[in-house]
Every structure is written in C-alpha cells, then in structure tokens.
Amino acid sequence: MLGHLLCLLGLLGAATACGEPCQAAKAVFLSRWGDAYGYGGRIDEIWAKEIGTRLPPDEHYIDFTGSSLYWNSQVEGAMRELQTAVFGNPHSSNPSSLRTEARVEELRRRVLDFFGADPSIYDIVWTRSGTGALHILGETFPFTPGSRFAYLDSNHNSVLGIREYAKLAGAEHGAVSEAEVEAWLAGEPGASLPPILQEDGKAGHPKRHHSKRPRLEAAAADAAAAAAPGGRRQLAAQPAGQQGLALALEELGDPLDLEQASGTGRQHGRKHHSGSGGGGSGGSSGEPGEGGDKPGEAPVLNLFAFPGMDNFGGVMYPLRWVRAVQAKSTRRQRWKVLLDAAAFVPSHPLNLTETPADFVDMSMYKLFGYPTGVGALIARHEDIAAARKLYWGGGSVFLATSHLDWRLLRPCGAERFEDGTLPFLNILGLSYGLDVYNELGWANIERHTNAIREWLYSQLPQLRHSNGAPMLRVLGNHSGPDSSWKQGATFNFQILKPNGEVFSYRRAGTAMVAAGFHMRTGCTCNPGACYAFLGVRDEEVQTAAQLAQGNFSEWEWVWVRRKVDTPHAIPTAEEAAAHAGSVVANEGKHHQLVKLPLGSLRLSFGYMSRFEDAWALLNWLKQHYTDRTVDDYVFTAADGDSSSSGSGNGGDDAAGAAGTAAGRTQRRAEHVRRVIELQGPGWC
Structure with missing residues (x-):
C-alpha cells in the first residue's frame, strides 16, 4: 500500500x-x-x-x-535475498559459506556475459572500486626497464597513478595526445612522435612535448587570446593573497623557457633506472628493447591506457584503438591495452568479443547506483598468470609460514588478487542492477x-x-x-x-x-583534459601548488604569464602584481599576467x-x-x-x-x- x-x-x-x-x-x-x-x-x-x-x-x-x-526495486530485491537465507564468509566450508561462494561465482559469470567476455579468455577480479582495479593492475603489471607505459593525456588520475609502478620498475612512461596516437597507429611517414611511441623503443633523454588534442589547442588559444590586451575578456582586479604567485611567476620567466631548464612537467620519454626491473615475463637484461632477442625469451610487455570516454568532458575515443595498438606488437615488444571503462559503460554498451581489450576497469556504483564498494578488473587469463603479485593476505594466499619467509599463492587466477574477504553481501546486490540494465x-x-x-x-x-x-x-x-x-x-x-x-x-x-x-x-580528477580546456600549463599548476604551501582553501585561480604582440609600457614588479592585465618584460619579450581558472x-x-x-x-x-x-x-x-x-x-x-x-x-x-x-x- x-x-x-x-x-x-x-x-x-x-x-x-x-x-x-x-x-x-x-x-x-x-x-x-x-x-x-x-x-x-x-x-x-x-x-x-x-x-x-x-x-x-x-x-x-x-x-x-x-x-x-x-532503483527502489534494486534495494528491495537485495534486502529480500538477505532476509531469505544466511550468507557466510566464502573462505569457510559450511553451508552458508558454500551458498555465498556459489552466488559470487554466479555473478562473475553474469558480469562477464554482460560485457560479452568469453570466460575461456577472460576472468574478473573483484575490487573495491574502479580505482582499486587500476591499483591492482599497476602493482602487478610486469613492468621491466625495457617496458613502456603510454597513456592518453585525458585519462583519469587513477590511470596516471600507474606510472609510479612503471617508475619503480625502471620503465619509460609518458602522456600522449589523441593526434599522436592516430599518427602512431597510422604509421605516417615522417610523423613527429613522442619518444614513448617511437618504434625502436629507445627514447633517449626526456623530451618536452605539450601538444594537445586539436579541439583543445583551439580552446587554449581562445583562453589566452581572450585575456590579451584588446581581447574580449576584461580582467578583474587581482585578489588579495595572489600577489606572491604573480611575482613568483615573473621571477620564473617564460614558461616555455622554464620547460627547458626545470626538469618538471609532463614528459613522454623519461627513463628511470633506479627500479628493480625484475619479475614477470619481461626481458631479463635490464636494457630497453632487448627482450625477446634470445631463443625462447619472452617479449617485453608494454601498456597503453585510454578511456572509452573521458570523465571530464565526456569525449569518447575510438574503440578500434584496442586492436590497432595490439597490432603494433613485435617479436621483441608486446603491447597490452588498458581500457578505462568507468565513465563509458554506464551509458554505452561494451562487448569484449568485438573490442578485445587486455584489461578493463569499472566501478559498479557508476553503472547501477547500488551497491557501492564493488569494482572489477576484467583481464585475460594469460595476463593474470603473468602478473607480478607483491602484497598477499587473507584468501589470496594458499599457504604461508610465520618465521620462514615463504608463501604459496592460490593457484586460481582471479582469486590470487582478491586479498582479504570479499564484500560478498555487496556483490550479491549486483544481481539486481544487472536486472535493471537487462530490462531497459x-x-x-x-x-x-x-x-x-x-x-x-x-x-x-x-x-x-x-x-x-x-x-x-x-x-x-x-x-x-x-x-x-x-x-x-x-x-x-x-x-x-x-x-x-x-x-x-x-x-x-x-x-x-x-x-x-x-x-x-x-x-573532476582529470588534470590532462581539464588544464588543456582551461589553457593552463602543467608547470604553472605545479608552481601554484608549491606556493600554496598546503593551503588550498582559495584554490580557484592562477595568474600566469602569456606573450602579447603589442608592446606596452613596462611597470615594476610590484605594479605587475597589483594590476591584472599589466605587461611585464622577460629578456626583451612582452608578457601579460592572465588570470585563468583551475576548474569548471x-x-x-x-x-x-x-x-x-x-x-x-x-x-x-x-x-x-x-x-x-x-x-x-x-x-x-x-x-x-x-x-x-x-x-x-x-x-x-x-x-x-x-x-x-x-x-x-x-x-x-x-x-x-x-x-x-x-x-x-x-x-x-
């Protein structure tokens, strides 16, 4: 009633x-x-x-x-199921435990079927979230000093975080633009590619590369032009507390000159040789590009990551990239593809038979609203077997000893990466979200x-x-x-x-x-797409964050230097800091302080x-x-x-x-x- x-x-x-x-x-x-x-x-x-x-x-x-x-019916269905039976810890072997294990495995199969993933090819690792799935992938991917981790510059920062594991292993890493990916996949003669995508895999010294997607190049130019003298944007008075930032930016000089000398900012080819580099199925010599030269030696594994749809502006990227990147593999280097599907799949179908990504991450609450605390990493059996497991605990380990430094991980694939007890009651709730999508x-x-x-x-x-x-x-x-x-x-x-x-x-x-x-x-946790849209350079964000000294209560605007074509009278540094739109000189070049937002x-x-x-x-x-x-x-x-x-x-x-x-x-x-x-x- x-x-x-x-x-x-x-x-x-x-x-x-x-x-x-x-x-x-x-x-x-x-x-x-x-x-x-x-x-x-x-x-x-x-x-x-x-x-x-x-x-x-x-x-x-x-x-x-x-x-x-x-939906109300999702919660009602989940609560009704919990009221009709007892569900125990699946790591036990009693009736309630077996009931839980059967339902969890049933939902593994249902989710794989939902995404058109052949269970003979793929398995699903339950995680706490989409970010948790990416954390597991980063920690266990067999990066070596010869590996490369290339990622689209509009990835969520949870994907960017994987580069920390690449650095630890001594692998190269770098962000790439949509245009660069297309040029790489097309094999355009004479195309200027960032080192991370060069075919020989020998990137050499780090290089700066700030190309954006074409639509964002126009956006950045528009933002800068609008703030220039005579432009359509009239700058307001500089807020109190920002003068120090303006002065510091003046002292730093031209951001483009800063790029040459600072060693900071986005890099496409940085190598890190301090990592251990061992483990996994990569090359054993520790030198770039040498995997797979010896008979029977496994090729070095590279990882390319891109979102099906970026979470900042909703821009979707070609799913054909999956097969095209995989096809760039050679005898010496094999490319694996991570498809970040967290923002894509809530409103767009994904079939892994048609789009055979090697890894796919997602958050279930972004799909179904309920339950929270459940994510998934869908991965190929071969990649799960090759993964380098570091931390182990709870149900992910089969046997271990206290005094002897020894453990035996579970022989099963996905369960080796599910440390501790799964949120099994939440996982049961996925059944009713799947029902909603199947109904609609x-x-x-x-x-x-x-x-x-x-x-x-x-x-x-x-x-x-x-x-x-x-x-x-x-x-x-x-x-x-x-x-x-x-x-x-x-x-x-x-x-x-x-x-x-x-x-x-x-x-x-x-x-x-x-x-x-x-x-x-x-x-929205997407710095690449965000700062490109706003016309802010990575180094400028870094400098502003350093000057904030941990106080981000006023984090909203940044005052940056932009070149102007029309010469004006050059004020003192104090005048430049106090008046928006003032022009300052740097090695004979005229610049203007421009106020740009740090969000949208x-x-x-x-x-x-x-x-x-x-x-x-x-x-x-x-x-x-x-x-x-x-x-x-x-x-x-x-x-x-x-x-x-x-x-x-x-x-x-x-x-x-x-x-x-x-x-x-x-x-x-x-x-x-x-x-x-x-x-x-x-x-x-």
Missing part, C-alpha cells in the same frame, strides 16, 4: 514539475527524439516508482558520471541519453547576453553528424559574462547546488535522466546569468522557485516534510558553504 502511495505521489510530482512552457518544449522534443527517449514512453512511470519521493521535485540529478541512481536494454540506454544530449546542445546557442555574446563555453565533440559516437551525455563548461570574462566556477557551482542541481565542479562545471546525464532535468538547467542558466556581470552569488527566494522559468514547482505539496522550495534552497546553499569552508573547493 505504501509503495502504491509513493508511486502516486511521484507521478503527481512528475506531472506538476513541468509547467506549460516546459510541456510545449517537450512536445517539440518528442516529435524529434521520441523514438529514442524514455524507453517507449515509460520513463516517467519508472521514475515515479523507482526514484519517487527520494528526490524532491525541485531538484535535478545531473551527476551520473559521479554516481548512478539506484543497454542500447536503449545509450539512445535515451544521447537524445537528451542532442536536444540540450541544440538549445545552447540561445543562451546569449543582450550584446550577443555567448553565455557558455562548452568542451567536447557535441556538434557534427557523428557526435553520437564521439561524445557522451556530459557537458563541461564555463559560464561567461557579457564581456567574455569567466565566472567563478566555485561560486557558480554553489549557486547551482543551492538551486537543486546535483552536479560537479573542479577538474560538469553536468552528466544518465539512464534515469529526464527531459525536465535538461529543461530546468537551460532555463535556470538563462534566468540567472543573462547579462549578469557581478561574480558573486547571493541567495534569493527566486532561486528556490523555478516556476518563473517555466519548469514549475507544483510538487511541493507532495514533498511535504521537505518544506518550501525557498527553504530547501537556503539550506542547500548554507550546507555547500559549510562544506567548502571545511574541505576547500572540492575533489581533484
């Missing part, structure tokens, strides 16, 4: 959350995207039943890359999210100030006829003032959260997103930022009432105890401010 009542209240909220202008826009939307959107018209009914009153009608969940939303259809989820993405992007041109200047700057591959397989339903953007100046992403994020939008700010705003749609979410976002931005010039968020009652923008707020009666919309908005704003005061600007 209670479930029916909650469903009815949810339907009432859904019916009233979209006012007349919204309904008119939705009708136009459905006439164009109705076949792809909403699972055959079921989305509102599903929402009412499965999400219902858990989310107030004036709130909009647009952070699916952060975490998915779980993975391909239908992709079509649904893409419909929302296409509509919202088609509406963004109307977000302009009265002078015609655009209100947003958006990253990604949203335009073009092939955007559906190049761009996910993620919008990473900056909000611009009428003069082109960028609004504070932290203040804008606070305003959006207070208005009920569940979203994300910052660099991210909205990500998912399988339970609705048209109303995109509509509310579009109209809230239009209402609150058109012709706004003051970069300061102040709460107003209108922030809690979106009816003036046409989305309606008639669900307040259904929300009942949640209070008025204005009251909820006030509490959300105060909560965000307290969190920022305690924790700083947010994660990554």
Whole structure:
C-alpha cells in the first residue's frame, strides 16, 4: 500500500514539475527524439516508482558520471535475498559459506556475459572500486626497464597513478595526445612522435612535448587570446593573497623557457633506472628493447591506457584503438591495452568479443547506483598468470609460514588478487542492477541519453547576453553528424559574462547546488583534459601548488604569464602584481599576467535522466546569468522557485516534510558553504 502511495505521489510530482512552457518544449522534443527517449514512453512511470519521493521535485540529478541512481526495486530485491537465507564468509566450508561462494561465482559469470567476455579468455577480479582495479593492475603489471607505459593525456588520475609502478620498475612512461596516437597507429611517414611511441623503443633523454588534442589547442588559444590586451575578456582586479604567485611567476620567466631548464612537467620519454626491473615475463637484461632477442625469451610487455570516454568532458575515443595498438606488437615488444571503462559503460554498451581489450576497469556504483564498494578488473587469463603479485593476505594466499619467509599463492587466477574477504553481501546486490540494465536494454540506454544530449546542445546557442555574446563555453565533440559516437551525455563548461570574462566556477557551482542541481565542479580528477580546456600549463599548476604551501582553501585561480604582440609600457614588479592585465618584460619579450581558472562545471546525464532535468538547467542558466556581470552569488527566494522559468514547482505539496522550495534552497546553499569552508573547493 505504501509503495502504491509513493508511486502516486511521484507521478503527481512528475506531472506538476513541468509547467506549460516546459510541456510545449517537450512536445517539440518528442516529435524529434521520441523514438529514442524514455524507453517507449515509460520513463516517467519508472521514475515515479523507482526514484519517487527520494528526490524532491525541485531538484535535478545531473551527476551520473559521479554516481548512478539506484532503483527502489534494486534495494528491495537485495534486502529480500538477505532476509531469505544466511550468507557466510566464502573462505569457510559450511553451508552458508558454500551458498555465498556459489552466488559470487554466479555473478562473475553474469558480469562477464554482460560485457560479452568469453570466460575461456577472460576472468574478473573483484575490487573495491574502479580505482582499486587500476591499483591492482599497476602493482602487478610486469613492468621491466625495457617496458613502456603510454597513456592518453585525458585519462583519469587513477590511470596516471600507474606510472609510479612503471617508475619503480625502471620503465619509460609518458602522456600522449589523441593526434599522436592516430599518427602512431597510422604509421605516417615522417610523423613527429613522442619518444614513448617511437618504434625502436629507445627514447633517449626526456623530451618536452605539450601538444594537445586539436579541439583543445583551439580552446587554449581562445583562453589566452581572450585575456590579451584588446581581447574580449576584461580582467578583474587581482585578489588579495595572489600577489606572491604573480611575482613568483615573473621571477620564473617564460614558461616555455622554464620547460627547458626545470626538469618538471609532463614528459613522454623519461627513463628511470633506479627500479628493480625484475619479475614477470619481461626481458631479463635490464636494457630497453632487448627482450625477446634470445631463443625462447619472452617479449617485453608494454601498456597503453585510454578511456572509452573521458570523465571530464565526456569525449569518447575510438574503440578500434584496442586492436590497432595490439597490432603494433613485435617479436621483441608486446603491447597490452588498458581500457578505462568507468565513465563509458554506464551509458554505452561494451562487448569484449568485438573490442578485445587486455584489461578493463569499472566501478559498479557508476553503472547501477547500488551497491557501492564493488569494482572489477576484467583481464585475460594469460595476463593474470603473468602478473607480478607483491602484497598477499587473507584468501589470496594458499599457504604461508610465520618465521620462514615463504608463501604459496592460490593457484586460481582471479582469486590470487582478491586479498582479504570479499564484500560478498555487496556483490550479491549486483544481481539486481544487472536486472535493471537487462530490462531497459543497454542500447536503449545509450539512445535515451544521447537524445537528451542532442536536444540540450541544440538549445545552447540561445543562451546569449543582450550584446550577443555567448553565455557558455562548452568542451567536447557535441556538434557534427557523428557526435553520437564521439561524445557522451556530459557537458563541461564555463559560464561567461557579457564581456567574455569567466565566472567563478566555485561560486557558480554553489549557486547551482543551492538551486537543486546535483552536479560537479573542479577538474573532476582529470588534470590532462581539464588544464588543456582551461589553457593552463602543467608547470604553472605545479608552481601554484608549491606556493600554496598546503593551503588550498582559495584554490580557484592562477595568474600566469602569456606573450602579447603589442608592446606596452613596462611597470615594476610590484605594479605587475597589483594590476591584472599589466605587461611585464622577460629578456626583451612582452608578457601579460592572465588570470585563468583551475576548474569548471560538469553536468552528466544518465539512464534515469529526464527531459525536465535538461529543461530546468537551460532555463535556470538563462534566468540567472543573462547579462549578469557581478561574480558573486547571493541567495534569493527566486532561486528556490523555478516556476518563473517555466519548469514549475507544483510538487511541493507532495514533498511535504521537505518544506518550501525557498527553504530547501537556503539550506542547500548554507550546507555547500559549510562544506567548502571545511574541505576547500572540492575533489581533484
């Protein structure tokens, strides 16, 4: 009875959350995207039943890359199973233990089948998260001094962290751009490749390489040009506390000159010869490129890592890279491919028979919302056998002694890497998330999210100030006829003032959260994609972090030096530090201090997103930022009432105890401010 009542209240909220202008826009939307959107018209009914009153009608969940939303029936099914039987530690041999082991193994098979992974080729290692999966891979991959670890520059920082293990083993490592990968795979004659991708594997001394993806080159140039004299961006006065940074940057000189001398920043070919380099199936000589020369000697193993979709801007990368990189293997060096699927698979099907990556990592809560604390590393049996196991404990070891330095690992593949007792009750909950995806259809989820993405992007041109200047700057591959397989339903953007100046992403994020939008700010743990979009160099971030001396409560802007073409009077260092836009001299070159942000705003749609979410976002931005010039968020009652923008707020009666919309908005704003005061600007 209670479930029916909650469903009815949810339907009432859904019916009233979209006012007349919204309904008119939705009708136009459905006439164009109705076949792809909403699972055959079921989305509102599903929402009412499965999400219902858990989310107030004036709130909009647009952070699916952060975490998915779980259905009520998932939790009910999981709790029902726990109420019907006893599940014990699978490392025992009693009835409850055997019951647990059988269910865990059943779910291994189901997950492999879900991803089209042949169990005779692949196995699955249960981990605590996607990051946990990458941690295990980095720790156990058989890097040697002859190995190379190449990774796309827009990888999540959990992938970047693998380079620490490569360094320990004395392997080469480096970031590469999309254009460089394509040139490498195409074998273009005369192509300028970073050392990490050169065929002979002898990279020599470290080299600097700062090429970005073409679309980000334009973004960085736009950011710099906008801040130059005569550009469209008028810089605000330099904030207190940042003068030391500006002075330090002046003393450091030209960032391009700094690259030549500092030995810091992104490198494509650095070798580290201090590591042990042993173990695994790599070459034994310790010299680059010598694996596989002797009869019967195993080739050196290299690792190439890229995301199916980057978590920052939702840009998708070609899955054909998997086979193409593997095909670059030679008798001496074999390339293995890590596909980071954490952001990709929640809305895009992945079949490992068609895309035979060697390693795939994922977080289950990003797929199903529930349970948390479970991730997975799907790997080939041959790679699991070749992995170099370091730490062991709990169930991953078969026999060990206390006084004698000896242990015998489990002979089974995946279980050798599952240290300690698995979160077996959480793993059981995966069954009900898999049921949801099987019910809706993975391909239908992709079509649904893409419909929302296409509509919202088609509406963004109307977000302009009265002078015609655009209100947003958006990253990604949203335009073009092939955007559906190049761009996910993620919008990473900056909000611009009428003069082109960028609004504070932290203040804008606070305003959006207070208005009920569940979203994300910052660099979202993806420094490569983030800083390229913002036009900030790696060395500048490093310098700013060093000058912060551990205090990141004000981490939001960085003052950097950029060359300018027009000479101006050169002020003193004190004047340059006190006035934004001043030009300073460095070895006869004219430079300008430019204020650039260190983060942006991210909205990500998912399988339970609705048209109303995109509509509310579009109209809230239009209402609150058109012709706004003051970069300061102040709460107003209108922030809690979106009816003036046409989305309606008639669900307040259904929300009942949640209070008025204005009251909820006030509490959300105060909560965000307290969190920022305690924790700083947010994660990554």
